[in-house]
Amino acid sequence: MKYVLLALIGLFVAMYAYAVSTIEVLGDPDRTTVVWATDPNPARTKQVGIFEELNPDLEGLVDKSDATKLIVRCATDTGPDVVDIYDVFSLATFAEAGILMDLTPFADSLGFGLDDTYPPLREGLSYEGKQYRFPCNVHANAIIYNRKVLADHGAPLPQPDWTWEDFIESALAVRNKPSKSGETHIPFANWNSEWVFRDLLIGHGGDFFTADGLHSRLGEEVSVQAIELFRDMALKHDIMPTSAEAKSLSSQGGWGSGGIAWFFNQQAAYIHIGRWAIVQVPVYLKRNPDLVENIAAVALPRVPGHPSRGIVGTRAAGINAKTKNPEAAKRFLQYLASRDYGALIAADGDALPPNPELARTGEDLVNEHITDPAFHQPFIDAVDNGVTIKMSPFIEAQLVQRWALEAVEQVENGADPRTAITRVADEIDNRIRQNLRRRPALQAKYEQVTGKPYRDDWWKDEIATR
Template sequence: MELRLDTANRDPSKMIIQGVSGVGGDTWDVFSGAGMRFFHSMGLLEPVTKQAKELNYGLDKTFPALVPELSIDGEQYMFPCNVTTNLYWVNKATFRKYGMEPPSGTWDIETFERMGKEFTKKSNPPGKRRSYFITNRVDAYVLGRSFGTSQFNETLTRSTLNARGYTKALELIYKWTYEDHILPTAADMDAFDSEAGEGGPELYLFDKGNYATFLKGRWVLIRLREQQEDRLLRNEPLMELDVVQSMYSEFPNAIIATRAAAVYAGSKHKDLAVYFQAFLASEDYNMQIVRDADALPPNPIYMDTEAYYKPLPLLPNLQLIFKYQPSETEKISAFRIQFYEALDQVDRDKPWSISDLPRPPKPQLASDAQYQKQLIAFDKQYNFTLPIYLNEWGLHEKFSKATTTISVPPENSPFVLSNVASRMTRKAYMAMMNHIITPQEAAQQAAKHVNAEIDRNLAEHPQLRERYEKLLADQQEIEALRKAGKKVPLHLIRNPFHQAYYRDQGWLKETP
C-alpha cells in the first residue's frame, strides 16, 4: 500500500474545492469541531461510528469534554490527532527578577490585574515605550465564560454575546490594553512581530521576558525545549517553567480543542482510512504524543503515566553521532522502538543512568574503539538535555488537571457557521480596539450580526426551521424553569458551556 501525505493542503478553501469535486484526500486533517461542522454541512465527511466501535477508537477512548467536537447528533466523524487546552505559561524567573512572586495554579481577575500593573511598572523603564507586558493576550470568550456568559444561549438558537459577561470581558480587555497598559496593543504586537523571526514572536518574547506569561497549549513545549537547549549552550540558566489557568471571575474555565482526522465521504479507500483513525487511538501513537509533548494524547489514560508526568529526554540525532549507512535504517528503527519502550518503563524515583537503557547499535563501518567513543558522545548528549526535562516535572499534571476538570469545548450552533460567527465577532472586537465603538456597542454589534446570520440561514435552509422551533420551545421551557427557581433537566441544554456552568451552579437536573 502506498501512503501519500499532502502537507501543503491545509487551506480550507482548497480542501472544499477538492472535496466537492470528488477528489479530496482519503483522510483529512481538520482543526476543531468548527471545521468538522463546516465540512459536514457540505456532506464531505464520512460517519465512522460503526467502524470506530469495531476498531476500538470510539468516543469513549478520548476526553468526554471533546465529544461535541468530534461528533454531530450522536454520529462520530473524527478521532483526535492531539488535544489542547490553552493555559498561561509562566517563567517564574521573570517574576523573581522584579522581586515578584510568580502566580501559581489559578488567578482571579483582581490578582491578574494587580500583578499586571506591578509587573509592567517594574519592568518598563520610565519615559520609554512599553515593551514588557504581563501576557500576550486574553481570550475574550474564556473571560466572558468566567462571568457565566456563552456565545450562544442554552439551546444554541441565539447569540448571547450582548449579555453582561461578554461585555464585561471586553471592557476589561480594553481597560487592560489602553488604560492599564498591561496587555500589548495591536501596534505593540506588530512591532514585536517585525523584530522576531519565523514562527511567531511570543516564544522569543516570553524567553526574553517581554511577556511574563503567554497563552498556549502544551504543544509549545516542542519549541520551548529547543530554546531551553539554546540556553544551555549559552551557559544561561533555564527558564523556570510553570502554567496557570486563565484569569476568572466566578467560573474558572478553559477551552478544550483538537486537531483531528476525518474520513472523506468521497474516498475510494474509506475501509483503509479508518485504520489511520484507529492508529491514533493506539498506545504507540499516544505515547509518542506524550513523549514529544505535541499537545495532549488523544486518549486521556496515557496522561496517567510516568512518561507524561516526568518526561525524560528524547533520543538525540543518532545519525550525527554514529554515521549509520543507509542500509542500517531498519536496525535503527528497531532500536528506537526498543529504547522508547524501555524509557517509558524507567522508574523516575530511583537513580538510573542512560547506560541502563538499550544502547544504539554499532554502525557497520565503525571500529570498536570508534563505537565506544560514539557511545560516550551519545551519553553526553543525552545527559546534556536532561535538566531541561527535569525542569518540566510538575507542570504536566496541571495540563491534565485543567483539561479534565475545567475545560469546556467551544460552542458551535447548528444554525450558523462558526467561522462566520467568529469573523463577525472579530470585526466588532477590532472596531472596539480601534476606539470606533465602545465595548458595550461591540458586544451588541457582535450579537446582532450573528443573530442576523442565524435568521438568514433559517430563511435559506427551511429544513432547519423545524429543529429550530423545537429548540426555541426548549429555550422557553428553560427560561421558565429558571424563573421559577427550579433545576433544568440536562437534556434541554445543548450548549456544552451551559451544561458545565449549570452543573457548577447547582442548577442542573442530571438526566440520562
C-alpha cells in the same frame, strides 16, 4: 451576466479538478497509500513512520497543501483520505458541506469513539449528534510564566486558585517596577487575542450560543464583562500588546517575531498558551540555556464566583467522505487512538495525547526537556475542567468566527466593548432569523429542536419569555 459568471465558476472548478487529478501522488505501488492533510510540523514524519511500522501493508503520506482548497478538492474526488480539522467552526463548515464521513456507525467498535477520549471534548468532535473526527492531540490553555523575569521586577508569583485581579497585579509590577537587571520586559506576551477573549468568555460563564442554537449568548452581561476585562488588560492597564502592536513590534525586529518568541527568549513574564508550545523549547535553549529552570505553568486565573475554566480544543482528524481507501483511513484513526501514537505526543510535548489513560497525571507527560511533573499538570487540569464552544446549526460557523474576531479587533482599537460585542450578538440573531425564513430544511430543524411549528415571527415569543 449572472449565467456567464456561473458558467465561468463551473469551468474553473472543472479545470481545477482536472489539474489536481493529473498530479502524480508518489507512493509505494505495493501498499495502499493513506494521504493525511495536516500541518507542516516536522513531527508528522515520525508519526507517519510509526504508523507504517504498525501497518506494513499501508503507506502514510503527509499532504501539506493549502487547507483553504480542501473543500473543493474533496468535493471533486481529488482530496486526501484523512483531513485535520482544527476547531469547531471548521468542523461545522466541513460537516455542512458533506465533506466528512459520519464515523458514528463504527467508531466505538474500532476504538476511536467519543468514549475513547476526554469527556469535555466529546461534544467538539460531533456535529448535530454525529461524530466526524477523532483527536490527533488535545489542548487547553494555561498560563506559563518566567520566575526569573517576575523576580527581576519584584512581581508576585502566581498562586493556586488565583484570580484575574491577581494576574493583573503581578503583570503591572512587571510593567511599572524597574528591573534589577536593567532589562525591559513585556508583562503578558499576547500572541492570539481571539484565544484570550474566548477563554475569558468561558471563564465568566459565557458561550457563543444557547443550548438550542437559536440565540447568541454574546449579548449577555457575562460576555460584556469578559470583553471589558480583555479591553482593560490591553488598553487600560497596558500589560499586553494588541494584535496591531504585536505585528508592529515583530515587523520592526523588536522582541523577536511574536508573542511565543518573546516569551521563550525570556523577554516576557507571562504567556497564555497550551502545552504544545513546549515543542519550541529545544529551539530556544541554544540562546537561553537556563530557560527550562526559569519557567513554570499554572492554571488560568479564575473569575470570582467561577472556577478556573477555558476552552478545550483539538486538532482532530476526519475521513474524507469520498475517500477511495475508507478501510485504510479507519485504520489511521485507530492509530491515533493507540498507545503508540499517544506516547509520541506525550514525549514531543505536542499538547495532550488523544487517549486520556496516557495523561492521568503530570508524571505521565514528563519528557526529556521538561522533567518537572508540576509543569505538565495544569494542562491536564485545564482539559478536565474545560468546555467546548457551543455551535449552532442555524448559522454559518465561519461568519460567527469572523464577526467575533472583528469585535475583538475593534475593542483593541478603542471601540466600546459593550457596543462591539452586543452588535455581534444582534448580527448573529438576525442572521439566524434570516436563514430560517429562507431555508425549509432549517425550519424543520427548528421544529425538531423546539417541538413547535415554525413561524417567521417565532423569535418575538422567545424575546418575550427571556
